[in-house]
Amino acid sequence: MAKVYVFDHPLIQHKLTYIRDKNTGTKDFRELVDEVATLMAFEITRDMPLEDIEIETPVCMAKSKVLSGKKIGLVPILRAGIGMVDGILKLIPAAKVGHIGLYRDPETLKPIEYYVKLPSDVEERDFIVVDPMLATGGSANEAIHSLKKRGAKNIKFMCLIAAPEGVEAVKNEHPDVDIYIAALDEKLNDHGYIVPGLGDAGDRLFGTK
Numbered sequence: 001m002a003k004v005y006v007f008d009h010p011l012i013q014h015k016l017t018y019i020r021d022k023n024t025g026t027k028d029f030r031e032l033v034d035e036v037a038t039l040m041a042f043e044i045t046r047d048m049p050l051e052d053i054e055i056e057t058p059v060c061m062a063k064s065k066v067l068s069g070k071k072i073g074l075v076p077i078l079r080a081g082i083g084m085v086d087g088i089l090k091l092i093p094a095a096k097v098g099h100i101g102l103y104r105d106p107e108t109l110k111p112i113e114y115y116v117k118l119p120s121d122v123e124e125r126d127f128i129v130v131d132p133m134l135a136t137g138g139s140a141n142e143a144i145h146s147l148k149k150r151g152a153k154n155i156k157f158m159c160l161i162a163a164p165e166g167v168e169a170v171k172n173e174h175p176d177v178d179i180y181i182a183a184l185d186e187k188l189n190d191h192g193y194i195v196p197g198l199g200d201a202g203d204r205l206f207g208t209k
């Protein structure tokens with residue numbers, strides 16, 4: 001069964017407060033999202049495999065640990081997911097970055113893929129799918145399907161703010177995908193916005209409306 005991790009580190013919670021605040025402008029919003037993404041990347045990489053190598057310190061030979069070179073793929077869901085990419089790459093700079101673009105079919109309201117570009121070695125990578133908001137779970141589920149149908153086997157999903165409805169939807173559809181969240185909010189409103197949330201993450205990141 002999927003595990004859900006809520007990163008309630010004080011630094012993350014502090015920065016999230018200013019991300020939520022409607023008076024925070026585009027520049028600060030972008031910087032704060034970047035910083036929280038870095039802090040979350042620190043937590044999400046906790047289970048990365050290590051191996052021993054031998055090195056020589058100024059004092060003696062020593063066995064010491066390095067990352068065992070597990071390949072990571074980072075996949076932002078367009079467009080708001082892009083705001084979290086650089087912050088994560090600060091800690092895992094060798095990660096390859098794929099992109100998945102989805103739009104909502106106006107009749108069925110289902111998310112439809114319009115753009116997918118992934119690293120060529122999908123089957124060998126562990127993937128982190130990122131989107132700041134996990135609302136209904138429709139986009140997250142479709143992006144995860146998209147990766148799985150191309151051969152991805154190990155996928156994590158990371159977002160800033162989730163609604164309980166979205167968490168349940170991803171857990172039900174992808175029980176093998178762990179979910180990493182900075183805050184679990186109350187609910188979705190009638191317009192599909194997370195409450196209290198932060199508004200439209202894409203608009204706030206890119207200064208559009």
Ligand code: URA
Pocket residue numbers: 080133135192193194195197198199200201202
């Ligand atoms: N997407 C957003 O950007 N904000 C929400 O509250 C829900 C979905």
